[in-house]
Structures are given as C-alpha cells and as structure tokens.
Amino acid sequence: MNPVLAELHDKARAVLDPVHYDFFAGGVGDEVVLAENEAAFRRRALLPRVLRGIEVRQDFPVLISPTAFHKLAHPDGELATARAAGTTTLVSSMASTVPIAEVVAAASGPVWFQLYVQPDPAVTEALVRRAERAGCAALVVTADSPVFGRHRRDLAHGFHDLPAGLAAENMRDLTGPGLRTIEMSPAVSWGHLDRLREMTALPLWVKGILHPADAVLAVEHGVAGIVVSNHGGRQLDLVPAALDALPAVADAVAGRVPVVLDGGVRGGGDIAVALALGASAVGIGRPVLWGLAADGEQGVRRVLDVLHDEFLHVLTLCGGELSRDVVVARC
Ligand SMILES: Cc1cc2nc3c(=O)[nH]c(=O)nc-3n(C[C@H](O)[C@H](O)[C@H](O)COP(=O)(O)O)c2cc1C
Numbered sequence: 455m456n457p458v459l460a461e462l463h464d465k466a467r468a469v470l471d472p473v474h475y476d477f478f479a480g481g482v483g484d485e486v487v488l489a490e491n492e493a494a495f496r497r498r499a500l501l502p503r504v505l506r507g508i509e510v511r512q513d514f515p516v517l518i519s520p521t522a523f524h525k526l527a528h529p530d531g532e533l534a535t536a537r538a539a540g541t542t543t544l545v546s547s548m549a550s551t552v553p554i555a556e557v558v559a560a561a562s563g564p565v566w567f568q569l570y571v572q573p574d575p576a577v578t579e580a581l582v583r584r585a586e587r588a589g590c591a592a593l594v595v596t597a598d599s600p601v602f603g604r605h606r607r608d609l610a611h612g613f614h615d616l617p618a619g620l621a622a623e624n625m626r627d628l629t630g631p632g633l634r635t636i637e638m639s640p641a642v643s644w645g646h647l648d649r650l651r652e653m654t655a656l657p658l659w660v661k662g663i664l665h666p667a668d669a670v671l672a673v674e675h676g677v678a679g680i681v682v683s684n685h686g687g688r689q690l691d692l693v694p695a696a697l698d699a700l701p702a703v704a705d706a707v708a709g710r711v712p713v714v715l716d717g718g719v720r721g722g723g724d725i726a727v728a729l730a731l732g733a734s735a736v737g738i739g740r741p742v743l744w745g746l747a748a749d750g751e752q753g754v755r756r757v758l759d760v761l762h763d764e765f766l767h768v769l770t771l772c773g774g775e776l777s778r779d780v781v782v783a784r785c
C-alpha cells in the first residue's frame with residue numbers, strides 16, 4: 455500500500471468513532487472478499503517493457519467510487535470530497551449526507567449520481583430528476599445489492615441508523631431521513647434499466663458486474679459503461695476479488711464500452727495492473743474516506759495526488775504502455 459494512504463488510514467482509525475470506523479472499513483461475512491480485493495493485486499507482478507522512448511502523458515484514470523454518509527467521516531462531508539476531487543469524476547452516492555445539488559455545486563469536475571433502483575418507481579424517478587436538475591453527468595445504477603449486505607461489525611455494534619442531525623439528504627423529502635429509507639429490492643431487473651434509459655438522456659452505467667454474461671447483457675441493454683465491482687467486499691463473501699473477475703469481463707465487453715474496476719486499489723501500481731488487465735479506469739472507495747476523516751478536503755486531495763504521482767511513476771517504469779502481457783503471476 456502507498457505509505458501516504460497507510461498513514462491517512464491510521465489517522466482515520468484514530469480519529470473516528472470506532473462504530474463509524476467499522477462501518478467504513480468493514481465487509482460482509484468473514485471479510486474474505488474484503489481482504490482478497492487487496493491480496494489479488496499482491497499476486498500480480500509487472501513485466502516492464504524497456505527502451506520504448508515514450509514520455510508518459512496520460513490522464514489520471516481514477517474515479518471516486520460512491521460511498522455513503524461522508525459526514526460520518528468529517529463535518530464537511532461530501533462538500534469536502536467534491537471540492538477535493540478537482541477534475542476527477544466524483545460518483546456521488548444516493549446515500550450522501552449532502553443533497554446532490556450542493557455536491558455538484560461544490561465540485562469543479564464531473565459528478566455522477568449513483569442510484570439504487572427503489573421499489574416505488576415514483577421515488578426512483580424523483581431521484582433521477584433530482585440528479586438531472588443538479589447537473590450530474592451520468593447515472594450509475596448499482597446492481598449488486600438485491601438485499602443489504604450483512605456486515606458483522608455493524609451488527610455487533612448495533613449500528614442501524616445515522617446519528618441525530620445527519621440524514622440521507624437525497625431521500626429526506628421522499629421517504630424520510632434515515633439509513634433504512636433507502637430500500638434494496640431483489641425485484642430489480644434489466645427491465646428497470648431499460649426504463650431508466652427511456653426516462654433520461656443521461657449516460658447510464660451499471661456497477662457491480664462480475665459475471666461476463668452480465669457484462670454482455672449490460673452492453674446489449676445500452677449501458678455507457680460497466681463497473682466491475684464486488685462492492686468492496688460488502689455484499690456476498692463468496693465472490694472473487696474484483697481484479698480476478700476483470701479480465702473475463704473485459705474480454706466479453708471487447709472494447710464496446712469502458713470498463714472500470716473498483717475494489718482494493720491502494721496504490722499507483724494497482725492502477726497500472728488494473729489497466730493492463732483491461733480496465734479503462736479504476737474507482738477508489740475507502741482510501742477517499744480515510745483521507746476525508748483524517749484531514750477533510752486536504753486529506754482527499756492528498757489521496758488523489760499521491761495516487762496520480764505514483765501511477766505516472768509506475769507507468770514510466772513500465773515503458774509507458776500497459777497491455778495484458780505485462781502482468782504476470784507473482785510466484
Ligand atoms: C462505507 C462504504 C459505503 C459504500 N456505499 C456505497 C453506496 O452508497 N453505493 C454504492 O454503489 N457503493 C457503495 N460502496 C461501495 C463502493 O462504491 C466501492 O465499490 C468499494 O468501496 C470499492 O472498494 P474499496 O473500498 O476497496 O476501494 C460503499 C463502500 C463503502 C466502504
């Protein structure tokens with residue numbers, strides 16, 4: 455792990471209420487997948503190409519993945535994250551503790567709106583319209599959550615709702631302020647995605663794809679992009695590491711739409727490995743929360759800056775270009 459990220463994680467652990475730290479840090483079940491997401495990167499090595507004469511000039515291929523309840527990490531919440539994002543795309547969780555319009559107003563780069571399709575179609579449509587009015591540039595439908603994950607740390611703490619004064623602000627006037635006002639529904643299907651496509655002109659991404667056949671379906675249903683993700687090890691503790699699922703999904707998609715990988719990215723080298731295995735960009739979840747908890751806007755900016763710097767450094771050492779053949783197993 456990048457040492458700056460490790461330092462920010464340590465500081466976040468020290469300053470956060472342990473219940474909230476565990477909400478952010480934890481995973482589902484035995485937390486096997488949580489650990490595997492990071493371990494999968496350690497199982498890979500890079501086989502650099504040399505003497506290529508390429509000077510690296512590359513956009514920063516990173517998005518901020520949607521994570522809920524930033525005010526649990528810092529009083530400025532998503533406003534600090536949005537200010538720190540700069541030109542990096544911020545995927546704002548529908549469970550943000552700042553209304554989406556204020557998140558977009560605080561950001562200088564693109565903001566995408568993450569959506570859990572709600573059982574009541576009127577609530578889903580109201581959220582879509584809210585995202586459109588706010589000026590969001592895309593919708594990201596999370597597909598891996600037919601039910602809430604069972605997070606043992608939260609159950610042990612009895613953490614079921616937000617503290618007084620904090621709310622899932624996008625839901626407040628729709629269903630109420632609390633955590634459980636956001637519903638998960640196993641009835642959500644590809645038909646819902648089709649209806650969303652008809653409902654809005656916003657590009658529609660789908661997040662939480664692991665099976666290559668679902669990636670093909672997603673393309674057939676007209677998505678603008680796919681996020682290969684196991685929700686940071688927070689849904690089913692039996693799935694592969696996100697990185698291990700990536701190559702087959704990238705093959706199935708065959709360049710028709712961009713594929714983003716999230717889960718376990720903790721350094722610039724991890725970004726390089728994910729790109730070499732077929733991702734067009736990566737999403738970062740917890741490191742942003744650690745930066746936010748440790749030092750607000752400055753902390754998030756530091757996370758993005760060190761990842762950018764380290765990624766460019768690794769890319770240069772790899773000869774400036776990444777393809778599948780530069781990733782080998784670390785025996
Ligand atoms: C505290 C927390 C809250 C999250 N909230 C959401 C959410 O509201 N919507 C969503 O699609 N994913 C959510 N995720 C999953 C992230 O978008 C992302 O898939 C995951 O964190 C990536 O793994 P990483 O934390 O190892 O980078 C959440 C993850 C965490 C850790």
Ligand SMILES: CC(C)CC(=O)C(=O)O
Pocket residue numbers: 522549602633636685688
């Ligand atoms: C259940 C949501 C409110 C947040 C989420 O997706 C998560 O905690 O993983």
